Amino acid sequence: xxxxxxxxxxxxxxxxxxxxxxxxxxxxxxxxxxxxxxxxxxxxxxxxxxxxxxxxxxxxxxxxxxxxxxxxxxxxxxxxxxxxxxxxxxxxxxxxxxxxxxxxxxxxxxxxxxxxxxxxxxxxxxxxxxxxxxxxxxxxxxxxxxxxxxxxxxxxxxxxxxxxxxxxxxxxxxxxxxxxxxxxxxxxxxxxxxxxxxxxxxxxxxxxxxxxxxxxxxxxxxxxxxxxxxxxxxxxxxxxxxxxxxxxxxxxxxxxxxxxxxxxxxxxxxxxxxxxxxxxxxxxxxxxxxxxxxxxxxxxx
Amino acid sequence: xxxxxxxxxxxxxxxxxxxxxxxxxxxxxxxxxxxxxxxxxxxxxxxxxxxxxxxxxxxxxxxxxxxxxxxxxxxxxxxxxxxxxxxxxxxxxxxxxxxxxxxxxxxxxxxxxxxxxxxxxxxxxxxxxxxxxxxxxxxxxxxxxxxxxxxxxxxxxxxxxxxxxxxxxxxxxxxxxxxxxxxxxxxxxxxxxxxxxxxxxxxxxxxxxxxxxxxxxxxxxxxxxxxxxxxxxxxxxxxxxxxxxxxxxxxxxxxxxxxxxxxxxxxxxxxxxxxxxxxxxxxxxxxxxxxxxxxxxxxxxxxx
Numbered sequence: 376x377x378x379x380x381x382x383x384x385x386x387x388x389x390x391x392x393x394x395x396x397x398x399x400x401x402x403x404x405x406x407x408x409x410x411x412x413x414x415x416x417x418x419x420x421x422x423x424x425x426x427x428x429x430x431x432x433x434x435x436x437x438x439x440x441x442x443x444x445x446x447x448x449x450x451x452x453x454x455x456x457x458x459x460x461x462x463x464x465x466x467x468x469x470x471x472x473x474x475x476x477x478x479x480x481x482x483x484x485x486x487x488x489x490x491x492x493x494x495x496x497x498x499x500x501x502x503x504x505x506x507x508x509x510x511x512x513x514x515x516x517x518x519x520x521x522x523x524x525x526x527x528x529x530x531x532x533x534x535x536x537x538x539x540x541x542x543x544x545x546x547x548x549x550x551x552x553x554x555x556x557x558x559x560x561x562x563x564x565x566x567x568x569x570x571x572x573x574x575x576x577x578x579x580x581x582x583x584x585x586x587x588x589x590x591x592x593x594x595x596x597x598x599x600x601x602x603x604x605x606x607x608x609x610x611x612x613x614x615x616x617x618x619x620x621x622x623x624x625x626x627x628x629x630x631x632x633x634x635x636x637x638x639x640x641x642x643x644x645x646x647x648x649x650x651x652x653x654x655x656x657x658x659x660x661x662x663x664x665x666x667x668x669x670x671x672x673x674x675x676x
Numbered sequence: 677x678x679x680x681x682x683x684x685x686x687x688x689x690x691x692x693x694x695x696x697x698x699x700x701x702x703x704x705x706x707x708x709x710x711x712x713x714x715x716x717x718x719x720x721x722x723x724x725x726x727x728x729x730x731x732x733x734x735x736x737x738x739x740x741x742x743x744x745x746x747x748x749x750x751x752x753x754x755x756x757x758x759x760x761x762x763x764x765x766x767x768x769x770x771x772x773x774x775x776x777x778x779x780x781x782x783x784x785x786x787x788x789x790x791x792x793x794x795x796x797x798x799x800x801x802x803x804x805x806x807x808x809x810x811x812x813x814x815x816x817x818x819x820x821x822x823x824x825x826x827x828x829x830x831x832x833x834x835x836x837x838x839x840x841x842x843x844x845x846x847x848x849x850x851x852x853x854x855x856x857x858x859x860x861x862x863x864x865x866x867x868x869x870x871x872x873x874x875x876x877x878x879x880x881x882x883x884x885x886x887x888x889x890x891x892x893x894x895x896x897x898x899x900x901x902x903x904x905x906x907x908x909x910x911x912x913x914x915x916x917x918x919x920x921x922x923x924x925x926x927x928x929x930x931x932x933x934x935x936x937x938x939x940x941x942x943x944x945x946x947x948x949x950x951x952x953x954x955x956x957x958x959x960x961x962x963x964x965x966x967x968x969x970x971x972x973x974x975x976x977x978x979x980x
Binding site (some may be wrong): 393457460474475485491500582610 | 701702703706707710711713714715717718720721722723724725726728729732767770771774775777778781782784790792793794795796797799800801802803804807808809810811812814816817818839842843846862865866869875878879897900903904905906907910911923924925927928931936939940943946947949950951953954955957958
């Protein structure tokens with residue numbers, strides 16, 4: 376019979392490090408965040424619902440969440456494409472473009488905002504041709520979607536790239552030897568492997584775009600009920616000293632953020648479990664399921 | 677661990693190049709089509725904005741460029757940005773190291789809750805990040821009356837800006853360090869302790885050198901975000917020219933005043949910072965890959 380004793384670690388510094396960590400966390404994060412919820416508790420439930428569902432607020436949710444959704448979908452499609460091209464092909468400027476993919480993450484949002492506005496303004500490099508076609512890019516909802524696409528660009532690319540790099544070539548070769556065409560192989564062997572990572576990137580891009588302020592307000596136009604994003608509405612309420620209204624909207628955004636954080640966690644757990652189920656021997660960083668060639672041999676379902 | 681943004685792990689091993697054979701690659705036409713689409717997409721979204729920033733900044737020549745940067749309000753903005761980053765980054769560095777130490781080297785109840793809490797500022801919108809400090813320290817805030825009574829100004833003054841910057845850059849160093857510290861394990865520290873090293877000696881001479889690249893990486897990311905933060909600082913700032921404007925806020929003012937070239941001149945400094953961040957990221961990835969490779973060969977040589 377094995378007897379196990381719980382050993383105390385000999386590594387020092389537990390108390391000091393934990394104490395400092397908790398203190399700093401409370402002072403900077405927890406206490407200010409709880410001030411928000413405390414302030415909201417001064418509102419009755421009816422007041423809160425009234426503020427959170429006011430027409431102007433709903434219009435801003437539609438723009439913030441809807442625009443982010445479209446931007447994230449665009450990034451889902453093009454992100455997978457770009458990741459594929461960066462991993463599989465060689466071409467001039469590849470290393471430069473690969474490093475630049477992280478630019479939306481590193482570039483300050485105000486700089487991105489004015490740059491995008493200048494490009495898509497009616498007399499801008501890209502805005503001019505679009506205006507000639509009668510499409511309004513800057514100062515419209517399309518402009519908001521463009522900015523949100525910019526913001527989320529690195530997320531899908533960077534989640535999918537490692538998975539693509541780790542994919543085993545043998546699976547594709549097996550598929551090819553069993554008679555699959557290239558598109559069939561991609562659709563049935565490769566796509567399922569990268570789908571979890573792509574979905575993680577999609578959710579991250581969506582979450583980031585929803586809360587985005589700096590990149591969007593320059594190009595948006597900021598007309599209430601039409602091109603006003605929720606963060607801007609919060610700031611407007613603050614400037615009118617409507618602290619309770621601003622707080623109510625902030626709580627709505629916080630709840631949305633927590634839900635999306637939860638969604639990302641669930642997607643990640645699901646994808647980890649998928650990989651374990653498909654191949655219990657595989658180490659969790661590998662991508663492709665080992666049952667794929669059988670699916671193709673069955674002649675496609 | 678809560679949602680991890682994957683690009684910021686510098687220990688991505690050097691990827692195996694894909695050796696194209698006829699069976700595992702697409703027809704040439706399809707390949708070049710895909711490459712073209714990718715280049716156009718990336719060019720439109722990445723290269724164009726960079727081009728516009730630097731192109732417009734220098735539109736009126738070098739003299740105007742330097743004149744815009746040495747204008748008193750611009751200089752004050754640069755100084756305030758450097759001050760805010762100069763306080764936020766070291767504080768979050770110390771916190772990040774402490775958090776990585778306690779989470780990476782010990783087991784205790786509530787560890788995953790702690791990790792999630794540390795990740796919170798990441799998922800909060802910048803405007804909300806600023807709002808929570810206004811609710812705490814503002815005129816109508818919880819501590820408002822007390823602060824007025826003691827003549828301390830936090831909101832619409834520099835301390836508020838520094839606090840908001842600390843909040844939004846809170847998790848960066850911790851998130852970068854934690855995977856590395858966890859991957860290193862406790863063996864080397866325990867060996868050092870049995871050989872008679874004190875706690876601090878172990879920390880500085882054993883732990884830190886092992887995670888130095890992740891540390892550098894976390895610090896530059898933290899710095900980039902600290903200098904570039906706009907939404908949160910905009911809420912707490914008060915926008916007083918020459919006093920409570922950071923560089924991003926100053927850019928906004930210049931742009932709204934239709935002084936486009938001056939706005940882009942200041943923006944070009946921040947864009948340069950972003951490019952340097954990306955450059956350091958590439959170097960760190962390469963160095964960390966080297967370090968991993970060295971550790972692997974050292975392990976083989978010792979017959980592990």
